[in-house]
Amino acid sequence: MRSIKIIFVVFLTVVLNSISVVNSQEGGGVAFETPPGQSPIQAEELPMDLVDDFRAGDTEDDQQYLEKGRKTKLDFNIVGKATVIDGDTITINKYKIRFSGIDAPEKNYRGQTQFCKGPKGVWACGKKASSALRQLINGQEVQCTDEGKDRYGRTLSICYANGMDLQAEMVRSGMAVAYLRYSNRYENEQIEAMIAQVGIWGGPFVEPEQWRIQNRKN
Numbered sequence: 001m002r003s004i005k006i007i008f009v010v011f012l013t014v015v016l017n018s019i020s021v022v023n024s025q026e027g028g029g030v031a032f033e034t035p036p037g038q039s040p041i042q043a044e045e046l047p048m049d050l051v052d053d054f055r056a057g058d059t060e061d062d063q064q065y066l067e068k069g070r071k072t073k074l075d076f077n078i079v080g081k082a083t084v085i086d087g088d089t090i091t092i093n094k095y096k097i098r099f100s101g102i103d104a105p106e107k108n109y110r111g112q113t114q115f116c117k118g119p120k121g122v123w124a125c126g127k128k129a130s131s132a133l134r135q136l137i138n139g140q141e142v143q144c145t146d147e148g149k150d151r152y153g154r155t156l157s158i159c160y161a162n163g164m165d166l167q168a169e170m171v172r173s174g175m176a177v178a179y180l181r182y183s184n185r186y187e188n189e190q191i192e193a194m195i196a197q198v199g200i201w202g203g204p205f206v207e208p209e210q211w212r213i214q215n216r217k218n
Contacts, residue, residue, distance in 0.1 A: 087129025101183035104176035174199020
């Protein structure tokens with residue numbers, strides 16, 4: 001069933017891209033949703049070296065993280081004000097939290113920011129993903145589950161704020177991808193984003209995991 005879904009999405013994406021090319025040639029252009037700008041939330045960014053510590057293991061096979069499917073009831077063990085590090089990483093009090101099931105473009109990986117291409121040109125998708133998450137949280141209390149630790153000591157979590165599944169909204173808006181290698185929890189939201197061609201799906205981009213691998217070698 002999953003294979004059929006993926007094949008359908010690929011086919012539909014090809015058709016939409018073909019239509020976009022025709023529209024562009026006729027002067028119609030392609031509708032592109034600009035990622036959210038800076039949020040008024042006062043969430044300070046952490047130092048670069050601390051960010052690198054959090055992100056260092058994202059390309060490793062974290063076998064400790066196994067998707068158990070969507071839970072009907074989530075136990076929020078971690079609650080408090082969040083500090084946004086990037087599009088899929090926050091801190092709450094003493095907890096260093098890595099969102100489960102998604103992967104966002106990098107804001108600051110080894111001193112580098114990830115860029116993506118869209119109909120309006122190249123844009124800093126890593127920074128925009130971080131801004132989008134701050135805007136979603138909007139200074140409100142964040143509630144997170146405790147899905148266990150990865151090998152780097154980060155807590156893997158599903159987090160909510162303002163009644164929203166933050167991971168789902170990030171993927172749906174094209175500010176993160178569903179981390180399908182580990183989880184299919186947000187696969188449907190990714191399909192929505194692909195069809196709508198929002199965020200990073202508005203043009204060619206390198207998957208965040210692959211981008212980290214490429215820049216780790218440099």
